[in-house]
Amino acid sequence: MTASEKISGAEIFFECLKKEKVEYIFGYPGGAVLKLYEHLYDVDFLKHILVRHEQGAVHAAEGYAKASGKVGVALVTSGPGATNTVTGIADAYMDSVPIVVFTGQVSSHLIGNDAFQEADIVGITRPITKHNFLVRDVKELAYTIRKAFYIASTGRPGPVVVDLPKDVIASKCVFEYPEEIDVRGYKPTYKGNSNQIKKAAEVISKAKRPLLYVGGGVIMSGSSEELKIFARENKLPVTMTLQGLGAYPGTDPLSLGMLGMHGTYWANRAVDNCDVLVSLGARFDDRVTGKVETFCTSAFKIHVDIDPTAIDKNVVVDLPIVGDVKHVLAELAAEMPSVPDTSEWLDKINDWREECPLEYENKDGRLRTEFVIEKISEKTKGEAVIVTDVGQHQMWTAQHYKYNNPRSNITSGGLGTMGFSLPASIGAAFAVKDKPVISISGDGGFQMNIQELTTAVYNKLPIKIFIINNSFLGMVRQWQELFHKEKYSFTDLGPSNPDFLKIGEAFGIESFATSNPQEVDSLLDRALSINDRPVLIEFRVVKEDMVFPMIPSGASISDMMVKRLNPKRMI
Amino acid sequence: MKHTISVLVENRFGAFDRVATMFSGKGFNIRSISIGETEIEEISRMTIVTEGDDKIIDQVVKQLNRLIDTIKVVDLTLTPHVERELALIKVSVPKGTLEEIKNINDIFRGNVVDITHRSVTIEVTGPPDKIDAAINLLSQFGIKEVARSGIVGLKRGEQTKIQKVKTLTT
Numbered sequence: 001m002t003a004s005e006k007i008s009g010a011e012i013f014f015e016c017l018k019k020e021k022v023e024y025i026f027g028y029p030g031g032a033v034l035k036l037y038e039h040l041y042d043v044d045f046l047k048h049i050l051v052r053h054e055q056g057a058v059h060a061a062e063g064y065a066k067a068s069g070k071v072g073v074a075l076v077t078s079g080p081g082a083t084n085t086v087t088g089i090a091d092a093y094m095d096s097v098p099i100v101v102f103t104g105q106v107s108s109h110l111i112g113n114d115a116f117q118e119a120d121i122v123g124i125t126r127p128i129t130k131h132n133f134l135v136r137d138v139k140e141l142a143y144t145i146r147k148a149f150y151i152a153s154t155g156r157p158g159p160v161v162v163d164l165p166k167d168v169i170a171s172k173c174v175f176e177y178p179e180e181i182d183v184r185g186y187k188p189t190y191k192g193n194s195n196q197i198k199k200a201a202e203v204i205s206k207a208k209r210p211l212l213y214v215g216g217g218v219i220m221s222g223s224s225e226e227l228k229i230f231a232r233e234n235k236l237p238v239t240m241t242l243q244g245l246g247a248y249p250g251t252d253p254l255s256l257g258m259l260g261m262h263g264t265y266w267a268n269r270a271v272d273n274c275d276v277l278v279s280l281g282a283r284f285d286d287r288v289t290g291k292v293e294t295f296c297t298s299a300f301k302i303h304v305d306i307d308p309t310a311i312d313k314n315v316v317v318d319l320p321i322v323g324d325v326k327h328v329l330a331e332l333a334a335e336m337p338s339v340p341d342t343s344e345w346l347d348k349i350n351d352w353r354e355e356c357p358l359e360y361e362n363k364d365g366r367l368r369t370e371f372v373i374e375k376i377s378e379k380t381k382g383e384a385v386i387v388t389d390v391g392q393h394q395m396w397t398a399q400h401y402k403y404n405n406p407r408s409n410i411t412s413g414g415l416g417t418m419g420f421s422l423p424a425s426i427g428a429a430f431a432v433k434d435k436p437v438i439s440i441s442g443d444g445g446f447q448m449n450i451q452e453l454t455t456a457v458y459n460k461l462p463i464k465i466f467i468i469n470n471s472f473l474g475m476v477r478q479w480q481e482l483f484h485k486e487k488y489s490f491t492d493l494g495p496s497n498p499d500f501l502k503i504g505e506a507f508g509i510e511s512f513a514t515s516n517p518q519e520v521d522s523l524l525d526r527a528l529s530i531n532d533r534p535v536l537i538e539f540r541v542v543k544e545d546m547v548f549p550m551i552p553s554g555a556s557i558s559d560m561m562v563k564r565l566n567p568k569r570m571i
Numbered sequence: 572m573k574h575t576i577s578v579l580v581e582n583r584f585g586a587f588d589r590v591a592t593m594f595s596g597k598g599f600n601i602r603s604i605s606i607g608e609t610e611i612e613e614i615s616r617m618t619i620v621t622e623g624d625d626k627i628i629d630q631v632v633k634q635l636n637r638l639i640d641t642i643k644v645v646d647l648t649l650t651p652h653v654e655r656e657l658a659l660i661k662v663s664v665p666k667g668t669l670e671e672i673k674n675i676n677d678i679f680r681g682n683v684v685d686i687t688h689r690s691v692t693i694e695v696t697g698p699p700d701k702i703d704a705a706i707n708l709l710s711q712f713g714i715k716e717v718a719r720s721g722i723v724g725l726k727r728g729e730q731t732k733i734q735k736v737k738t739l740t741t
Contacts, residue, residue, distance in 0.1 A: 123588070126592045127592050127593075127596045130639070131639040131640075134584065185638070186639045307637070308633045309630065309634050309636075312629060
């Protein structure tokens with residue numbers, strides 16, 4: 001290709017992806033993107049992964065992005081191909097995952113005509129993307145793709161959609177890739193205000209009962225190391241949000257585990273009693289705060305976030321710092337005038353830890369999710385990449401898996417998308433080759449993107465596919481028992497569930513099932529020893545277990561239920 | 572409290588929709604919204620009148636800033652500024668009242684822009700309360716139709732350069 005040679009939009013598309021160092025595209029072909037797939041056929045610098053449903057492509061891109069820290073890429077056709085991505089895009093938006101979704105579009109002259117496979121995907125995804133583009137002219141294509149990657153991956157990351165009309169990718173122009181980029185209306189603040197940081201350091205150093213409340217922002221900004229140093233040097237206890245798990249080693253004595261609705265008793269008591277709360281890359285989500293009016297009322301609150309809209313949105317704070325956690329933490333550590341004396345406070349937290357540990361029934365010989373998760377945590381020493389779905393198993397995993405590394409916890413937090421785990425684990429398995437990738441789903445969520453088993457098998461991905469089968473939509477069942485008069489309305493999946501062993505086998509996956517706690521060890525060993533293909537284990541667990549502790553939605557920490565008060569057996 | 576917020580946006584396909592979508596998605600109120608070209612070709616100015624307590628207005632401004640297509644967001648209410656609105660008011664003219672209507676029109680420094688045997692259309696410009704007052708006074712004759720442009724506003728004093736892109740809270 002010479003400098004003045006005109007090439008097609010489709011060729012420009014791949015030249016751009018090459019410049020962005022894209023390794024994988026998760027996609028599904030169709031009419032509007034045929035021209036792209038025509039060129040893709042001869043492209044050798046990236047790998048296209050054929051999924052079996054476009055939602056799977058987006059979740060896979062998310063899993064890849066979360067595990068690698070790079071931008072995940074999905075490519076789908078127009079109309080239904082595009083609308084099938086909506087849930088995944090909304091998921092990425094809620095959890096700030098950097099992905100770029102390319103959607104085909106009908107030819108420009110047909111837009112608005114209700115043409116075959118036409119959908120206004122730019123309009124549809126406007127409220128669930130960080131930004132989106134409809135490319136109207138092939139001359140804008142390269143710069144638009146450059147902007148899409150830039151916007152997705154900088155500041156508070158998020159999904160960007162680029163809609164590509166069929167005629168635009170077919171027409172030609174000279175390819176020029178802009179190295180420099182300047183988006184006038186978009187200038188994320190990375191460096192925090194120094195005066196504010198100095199003030200924060202003073203407040204923290206004088207604190208008697210400080211607490212770090214850490215969210216996904218710490219992982220995205222790559223600040224885990226800085227956090228470790230800061231917390232250890234200043235003896236600050238750390239509690240994490242669901243997305244924050246892995247930001248700080250779960251086995252460290254300063255780790256209090258997760259806070260919030262299903263957080264540990266001691267983490268929530270610490271939130272309730274701290275005198276300085278330092279929020280790092282977290283957004284005071286309602287699953288964390290419960291009733292805002294009673295959340296952490298007496299503490300001085302410091303909030304570090306790269307997104308100014310996160311500040312004072314849910315909880316009004318005393319000291320906001322807009323900036324990248326990595327920059328701010330480094331500066332904060334340097335500014336600390338003295339190390340706070342927290343020994344009494346840490347003792348107090350340990351008393352709470354002993355007062356109400358995470359307990360579960362394990363003497364009746366029946367299989368329980370908590371036990372399975374503990375075993376997985378033990379076997380993998382907290383080093384695996386764990387991709388969970390949504391519901392009870394997700395909360396139990398958050399409680400019992402001791403994540404030791406950032407980017408090892410991949411889950412759908414904000415949107416709570418059932419069916420996330422399997423496709424997301426596929427993306428993660430492309431990003432991570434040196435650690436086991438474990439997908440954990442419930443029997444409900446597993447069936448929501450079950451088609452992606454094909455993708456895992458075809459690509460020989462060594463994913464450990466674990467189904468926690470309690471024959472129920474367990475979390476919904478839990479709410480029905482607690483708050484809806486025990487009307488188990490349409491949550492009993494038992495009578496209609498398929499035979500998961502046969503499903504696995506039909507897809508060509510070696511599959512196992514057990515309801516015996518004694519067999520868990522050997523099955524996990526077997527699964528972890530398989531490294532060249534997926535393996536499936538169905539854990540048939542107790543039906544009626546509930547996740548505790550639990551702070552009911554919109555309630556206060558003082559309303560925390562630590563265990564089932566009135567044990568009920570359903571059958 | 573009502574706030575008038577001036578937003579410079581890229582004059583580009585969908586930019587208006589992004590702002591409107593943000594307002595509806597977040598449940599913020601829009602009392603009025605106007606959009607038009609500015610001295611720079613590729614930039615439009617939106618003037619939005621919204622309502623809410625300090626916390627809501629803080630979020631409105633931040634969320635507007637967060638949109639990629641917004642270049643600058645200013646809460647005019649917090650600074651000396653001018654606000655104007657234009658209204659076209661079509662009033663019935665009962666027999667013998669034309670002179671009186673014309674008097675009111677003169678007092679408000681309006682223009683008669685259309686007239687028939689039975690109605691007259693008056694153009695009034697000014698701050699919104701002036702327009703309210705004009706409509707109020709004219710209502711005794713019977714108002715047939717009203718079209719209001721929504722408020723446009725500018726900061727008083729020297730121009731603030733657009734190149735000074737949006738500043739975020741510390």
